[in-house]
Amino acid sequence: MRITNEMLDRLEEVASNSDYFLVGIRCQEVSFSLGEMNHVSHVWEDGEDTGEELNGVCVVEAGSARRVFSGIFSVEYPGEHVAIVASNDGYNGEDYGELVLENAEVIEILK
Structure with missing residues (x-):
């Protein structure tokens, strides 16, 4: 999914006005619902899903x-659905800018 400048602007606005300590953007193939997320992410190695679950999303x-x-990175993540x-x-993930959020909540659906 290509994240647009409008999405990034909205993310920054929401994050600066949020009562949450950690705020981020997520792309995925499954549509989002507002509220608590029951999904957890997996550990990936060399582009392959190991099946090992993380403690959050x-x-x-x-x-x-x-x-x-x-x-400089211009990363694209798979999936058509985007949310804040x-x-x-939570804690830092392995990739630059990555967080693993425990007890995560979808606070805004962007696409």
């Missing part, structure tokens, strides 16, 4: 998203 952190999606996801619990 992966997002690109709001403060890093512009650089990840439109800067937040939590007060």
Whole structure:
């Protein structure tokens, strides 16, 4: 999915006004519903899903998203559905700008 500048603008606006400690953007193949997420992400190695579950769901952190999606990295993630996801619990993932959010909630659906 190509993340647009409008999506990034909205992410930054929501993050700056959020009561959550951690806010990020997530792309996935399954549509989102507002509220608590029951999904957890998996560990990937060399482009392959290991099947090993993480303790939460992966997002690109709001403060890093512009650089990840439109800067020097220009990353695209699979899936047509995009949402802003937040939590007060989480930790850094392995990729630049990646967070793993525990007890994650979808706070806005962008696409």
